[in-house]
Amino acid sequence: MKTTKEPKVKLTLSIRKSAIEQAKRIVASQGTSLSNLIEEYLVNYTKPEQEAGLSKPSLADQLFGCAKDGPLRYMTDKEIKDLMVKDKYGL
Known part of the structure; x- marks a missing residue:
């Protein structure tokens, strides 16, 4: 993912505690953070279909x-x- 100088903002989500704990264990084993995983997902999810090369x-x-x-x-x-x-x- 590209690093930009864009400011980061806080986001509050309501997610089951067990889902968060499991996701944190997985991303830690991959050497990243839950915030980075969610940010990457949102960036890819909001890409135009032509840019992503695939339809959603x-x-x-x-x-x-x-x-x-x-x-x-x-x-x-x-x-x-x-x-x-x-x-x-x-x-």
Whole structure:
């Protein structure tokens, strides 16, 4: 990533604590920081499609496979729906 003389500003985000802790461990092993990772992601995400050389993947493409090893992988759709209803209404 290019280094610029552009001033940096603080950004406050609300993210699950476990996600932040896991991300910090990963970026530390790669010799960078979470701030740098997020900045790089935002720079690449906001590049025009022609400059990036690729079109941005749809939300469905970005999420594809994210739950394949999740706790719901062996549940049927009906079981998941029942679980969500119970959670929502405290049953």
